[in-house]
Amino acid sequence: MTGRNAFYAQSGGVTAVINASACGVLQTARHNSGEIGKVYAGRNGIIGALTEDLIDTSVESEAAVAALKHTPGAAFGSCRYKLGAIQEHRGQYERLIEVFRAHDIGFFFYNGGGDSQDTAHKVSQLGAELGYPIICVGIPKTMDNDLPITDCSPGFGSVAKYVATSLREAALDLTAMSRTSTKVFTVEMMGRHAGWTTAAAALAAERDGDAPHILLLPEVAFDKERFLAKVEDALERYDQCVIAVSEGVKGADGEFLSATGLKDAFGHAQLGGVAPRVSDLIAGKLGCKCHWAVPTICCVRPVTLPREPILSRLMPSVALRLSSRSPAGMR
Amino acid sequence: MTGRNAFYAQSGGVTAVINASACGVLQTARHNSGEIGKVYAGRNGIIGALTEDLIDTSVESEAAVAALKHTPGAAFGSCRYKLGAIQEHRGQYERLIEVFRAHDIGFFFYNGGGDSQDTAHKVSQLGAELGYPIICVGIPKTMDNDLPITDCSPGFGSVAKYVATSLREAALDLTAMSRTSTKVFTVEMMGRHAGWTTAAAALAAERDGDAPHILLLPEVAFDKERFLAKVEDALERYDQCVIAVSEGVKGADGEFLSATGLKDAFGHAQLGGVAPRVSDLIAGKLGCKCHWAVPTICCVRPVTLPREPILSRLMPSVALRLSSRSPAGMR
Numbered sequence: 001m002t003g004r005n006a007f008y009a010q011s012g013g014v015t016a017v018i019n020a021s022a023c024g025v026l027q028t029a030r031h032n033s034g035e036i037g038k039v040y041a042g043r044n045g046i047i048g049a050l051t052e053d054l055i056d057t058s059v060e061s062e063a064a065v066a067a068l069k070h071t072p073g074a075a076f077g078s079c080r081y082k083l084g085a086i087q088e089h090r091g092q093y094e095r096l097i098e099v100f101r102a103h104d105i106g107f108f109f110y111n112g113g114g115d116s117q118d119t120a121h122k123v124s125q126l127g128a129e130l131g132y133p134i135i136c137v138g139i140p141k142t143m144d145n146d147l148p149i150t151d152c153s154p155g156f157g158s159v160a161k162y163v164a165t166s167l168r169e170a171a172l173d174l175t176a177m178s179r180t181s182t183k184v185f186t187v188e189m190m191g192r193h194a195g196w197t198t199a200a201a202a203l204a205a206e207r208d209g210d211a212p213h214i215l216l217l218p219e220v221a222f223d224k225e226r227f228l229a230k231v232e233d234a235l236e237r238y239d240q241c242v243i244a245v246s247e248g249v250k251g252a253d254g255e256f257l258s259a260t261g262l263k264d265a266f267g268h269a270q271l272g273g274v275a276p277r278v279s280d281l282i283a284g285k286l287g288c289k290c291h292w293a294v295p296t297i298c299c300v301r302p303v304t305l306p307r308e309p310i311l312s313r314l315m316p317s318v319a320l321r322l323s324s325r326s327p328a329g330m331r
Numbered sequence: 332m333t334g335r336n337a338f339y340a341q342s343g344g345v346t347a348v349i350n351a352s353a354c355g356v357l358q359t360a361r362h363n364s365g366e367i368g369k370v371y372a373g374r375n376g377i378i379g380a381l382t383e384d385l386i387d388t389s390v391e392s393e394a395a396v397a398a399l400k401h402t403p404g405a406a407f408g409s410c411r412y413k414l415g416a417i418q419e420h421r422g423q424y425e426r427l428i429e430v431f432r433a434h435d436i437g438f439f440f441y442n443g444g445g446d447s448q449d450t451a452h453k454v455s456q457l458g459a460e461l462g463y464p465i466i467c468v469g470i471p472k473t474m475d476n477d478l479p480i481t482d483c484s485p486g487f488g489s490v491a492k493y494v495a496t497s498l499r500e501a502a503l504d505l506t507a508m509s510r511t512s513t514k515v516f517t518v519e520m521m522g523r524h525a526g527w528t529t530a531a532a533a534l535a536a537e538r539d540g541d542a543p544h545i546l547l548l549p550e551v552a553f554d555k556e557r558f559l560a561k562v563e564d565a566l567e568r569y570d571q572c573v574i575a576v577s578e579g580v581k582g583a584d585g586e587f588l589s590a591t592g593l594k595d596a597f598g599h600a601q602l603g604g605v606a607p608r609v610s611d612l613i614a615g616k617l618g619c620k621c622h623w624a625v626p627t628i629c630c631v632r633p634v635t636l637p638r639e640p641i642l643s644r645l646m647p648s649v650a651l652r653l654s655s656r657s658p659a660g661m662r
Binding site for chain 2: 010013014044045047072073074077078079080081169172173175176177179180181273276292293294295
């Protein structure tokens, strides 16, 4: 006996371990084949369901599935696509349920951050409303570690390790050179509203005086004078100053220190470049040599590339598209 | 019988392997104790010689010396300090020779880039002129791979690997997301006048269409219109565009695309932030979502931190300062 099929999708910016979560879903489903049939993955996340672009993972070997644990990127493709409120975008939710019905999907695993958890919840509600039984499970994924209820979300651990290691290495470089070269190093950390990533930089310090000397968290309003005084104090004490600054740091007026004026698909303001602003501020006031870095997710993925990326390039060869048009009755 | 002593110093920005070069010097000297006596390391590079701040490496165990191979930073401290022309700064060169004479230094190993090789050459010349026999050996160190005569300098290989790996990972992230999110990713590469590091990013590509799609080398004048046309072309073909841009890219007018107006101790213009400029250019013209990253040396050091950094913190406990004042006859 085989259970109903499952649909799995990856959402949002990928972490170092999102494919490990995929591996967990696939392996667990295989070990419980009496309850769960095939697992279909959505190509490019939830969009794969809306466009009926499904990937049949059952054709993949055990080895290929196990290798997901060490595969960078989002093996099935991800997206930044928000379904929106049911009231205003009911059609999209109905479309989802209809695609699920066409493929006998009884389980919906959505691997993402806060918005994705919310979507899983809404699909669950609508399934009940439309009389389509579906078990919806949100799988936490975020490097920001800002998901409610979870204590430590998959994705945060690897970022914390990366951030602390890089910052310690940068500090060793600075110590090796600060007598005649760079005195201040500012590194920008991801995390729009949550300071976990920036706070993780503190793991680099073991002894009094170790870097980082200053953390700028998004939860604490930036105070220019107080900040510059702290930089001066660190320079006086340690002849160097290492700063970890969150991309989401705001002034007392509630404005981001560095907003580009652009918004992403979720309507979130796109940020970037607070490190150079902070660095310029220090160089302008104190006149010392400052360096800064803005590593992005690409640097924050301490994974090793396999020789041959498995499920190669979003699995184009095993893509399953049961119909190129919408089945009868679908809009 | 023991040979004359050696002086070893590290100079300039540290690479992932500068301590491996130090290990090579120390081990080779130990294996040739009939010809080379003690190896003294300069604290913070050549400054350690000028201030007679020498570190006696002979007290370190074989294990500690071997562990240098995997130790980040510059174990003995580095500096950006240029001795200048002999004609104008003869006093400094004479001071060097006098410190060398006081410690019976017959070998001078200077581990650095182009300026350091030049300094080793000058010390050699002055030694001959002052009748002080000294063998001066420049040990190449640069991530830029721009040292004359050398084909591949220690420091470049690790950077090339890091750059290509990171870029490939970033490209996988982009591919996973580009349908609904970031379309253009620009990463800034170090290398002021030499495009080796940026060119190494090309190692990430295996197949036609693979990232990087555009390389901006400092050797080729930046042409805005041609560049934007290439970005549009990549977006049309691949729905994404990954760009590796050298920090030292210049316009047709010979001006750096991004100069901060500051200069370092060697008188070199301090650069930074060409990636955000390029990114803004694309976002402004094409209106798509762009991301950029400016990793610095801290990210470009694919080393593993030992549990306990050996020769801890620039070896403060084994520092050798034969005299806190200059010996008689020294200025």
